[in-house]
Amino acid sequence: MSVSIYLNNLQVQIVNGTFGKKGKFQNSIIADAPDGSIINGIVMDQDSFVQFLNRVWAEYNLSKKDVHLVVNSNKIPGRLVDVPVLNTTKTRQFVGRELSDMQKEDEESFICYNEVGGGGKNSKMRKLYAEIVANSLIKDYIDIFAAAGITLKSIVSAEGSIISLLDQTVAKQYKTFVLQIINGNIVSNILWVDGSFNYFNSTRLFNDIGSEAYYTDCARSLSNLSQFMMAHKIEHEIERIVIAGTPRNDISFYGQYVDQQGINAPVELLYQGLGDTPQQNFEAQQAIFAVSGLFDVGKEGNFILKYNSKSTEKKMDPQLKKSIIIVGSTLGAMLLIFAITFFMRLSRQNTYDELVEYNEDPLVVSQASLFDAMSIRRDALAAQSNSISNVLDTIETYPILNDDVIQKLNDTAKGYAEIEIGSFDAENGLVNVTAKAEDVEKINQYIDRLEEQEDMFSSVKYSGYNMTQDGTWSINVVCTFAPGVGREGEQHEE
Numbered sequence: 001m002s003v004s005i006y007l008n009n010l011q012v013q014i015v016n017g018t019f020g021k022k023g024k025f026q027n028s029i030i031a032d033a034p035d036g037s038i039i040n041g042i043v044m045d046q047d048s049f050v051q052f053l054n055r056v057w058a059e060y061n062l063s064k065k066d067v068h069l070v071v072n073s074n075k076i077p078g079r080l081v082d083v084p085v086l087n088t089t090k091t092r093q094f095v096g097r098e099l100s101d102m103q104k105e106d107e108e109s110f111i112c113y114n115e116v117g118g119g120g121k122n123s124k125m126r127k128l129y130a131e132i133v134a135n136s137l138i139k140d141y142i143d144i145f146a147a148a149g150i151t152l153k154s155i156v157s158a159e160g161s162i163i164s165l166l167d168q169t170v171a172k173q174y175k176t177f178v179l180q181i182i183n184g185n186i187v188s189n190i191l192w193v194d195g196s197f198n199y200f201n202s203t204r205l206f207n208d209i210g211s212e213a214y215y216t217d218c219a220r221s222l223s224n225l226s227q228f229m230m231a232h233k234i235e236h237e238i239e240r241i242v243i244a245g246t247p248r249n250d251i252s253f254y255g256q257y258v259d260q261q262g263i264n265a266p267v268e269l270l271y272q273g274l275g276d277t278p279q280q281n282f283e284a285q286q287a288i289f290a291v292s293g294l295f296d297v298g299k300e301g302n303f304i305l306k307y308n309s310k311s312t313e314k315k316m317d318p319q320l321k322k323s324i325i326i327v328g329s330t331l332g333a334m335l336l337i338f339a340i341t342f343f344m345r346l347s348r349q350n351t352y353d354e355l356v357e358y359n360e361d362p363l364v365v366s367q368a369s370l371f372d373a374m375s376i377r378r379d380a381l382a383a384q385s386n387s388i389s390n391v392l393d394t395i396e397t398y399p400i401l402n403d404d405v406i407q408k409l410n411d412t413a414k415g416y417a418e419i420e421i422g423s424f425d426a427e428n429g430l431v432n433v434t435a436k437a438e439d440v441e442k443i444n445q446y447i448d449r450l451e452e453q454e455d456m457f458s459s460v461k462y463s464g465y466n467m468t469q470d471g472t473w474s475i476n477v478v479c480t481f482a483p484g485v486g487r488e489g490e491q492h493e494e
Contacts (some may be wrong), residue, residue: 003062004293007041008072013290022168023294025275025284031056041073043144044387053148064150070293072158077102078131085124095130108135114301116163116197127196129163138307155303161292163197168295169272176236181288182245187218189225193236204425219257227463244270244285398426400486416446429481436474443475458482
């Protein structure tokens with residue numbers, strides 16, 4: 001029996017099942033990790049998290065040898081890439097060039113990808129979901145689970161594994177659909193268009209979970225997805241809205257909220273072949289991110305396999321290694337003979353007695369014990385320091401919507417459109433802006449000015465135009481800030 005575990009924040013999803021191209025769910029465990037031990041998929045307090053793993057694995061008698069990890073972290077950036085049909089080596093090189101703008105020069109990393117449908121046997125192009133993964137991140141996960149006696153066979157991102165799950169389940173039944181995953185105050189939408197993955201986004205909700213306002217917000221996120229389709233001229237009709245992550249087995253009520261957003265598509269619960277019984281299918285959709293870890297993304301999408309192969313690539317050239325071994329062996333043998341001869345001449349019984357007396361000296365023994373204790377204390381302090389540094393590094397990537405940033409937004413719009421800042425999501429770096437102008441061309445020029453702010457935004461997405469009651473045109477714009485925007489002033493003060 002395989003085990004899949006999903007890490008995001010406090011709530012940890014764990015499932016038992018069969019791992020393979022089309023995974024099979026058996027049962028699930030939902031447990032809360034210690035407060036502050038996990039933030040955005042990153043383990044911040046290793047000691048308490050390892051204790052948590054030991055307790056859960058012992059309580060439920062889980063396998064420690066066939067374990068698969070699914071991580072939801074903003075430290076694993078990804079992108080949909082169209083790639084010509086090439087062999088594996090050339091595909092890696094092509095994807096590497098496509099993702100070069102996302103790579104950090106001071107960080108060792110590697111590229112993973114998995115195919116996301118589309119094309120066909122005779123197609124000259126393939127669609128890949130490609131990601132950049134830091135070596136240090138994967139090493140940390142391997143070491144943390146190893147400390148609990150757990151061997152990880154695969155590590156994948158939440159996005160990559162969900163895409164693989166959909167490719168083997170819902171996409172077999174529908175060509176164009178949306179999977180909406182409701183996970184507490186986070187709702188994620190995955191758009192599938194004409195048989196292949198197209199878009200993934202997540203939104204934080206602020207109303208009470210389960211309230212009418214909460215479900216209205218969930219449906220409104222689908223409306224934003226419809227605007228995305230209009231902006232990108234996607235003309236396919238959505239066949240189904242598939243829901244996962246809900247404890248309710250009757251979701252017919254949700255259809256009215258979807259209808260209010262102008263989306264004419266039936267709503268249904270995810271059930272396509274996740275388990276052997278209807279009850280298992282219902283339980284599986286509640287822990288869908290962990291269940292997705294049972295679906296094999298292939299060797300090019302498995303972070304551990306790529307991490308190990310990356311280490312192998314760094315090994316020495318075999319011929320050079322062979323020559324060094326021969327020279328080293330010869331030199332070692334000569335040194336050994338010399339050392340034996342030298343120490344035989346110098347060896348004396350009185351020297352041996354002096355060494356024994358020194359090693360048994362109470363003062364020396366006491367100093368050695370003190371050194372061991374101080375080493376343990378030093379390692380503990382170092383671990384705490386690393387945890388604090390990780391928290392600071394994560395926080396410093398969050399943009400800040402301060403006066404300078406707001407002024408920059410207003411300056412960009414000056415003379416082109418009137419803007420109103422609607423909402424700001426620091427965790428995902430998203431700011432929603434409504435722009436109004438009497439002339440559509442002015443709004444187009446405003447959008448162009450936004451896209452020119454490459455030091456400020458990593459992406460700019462916008463919906464279709466609407467005519468307001470006062471005769472002006474309006475457009476909704478969603479800007480993704482570049483990491484650390486708004487923090488330049490803080491760094492200068494330091």
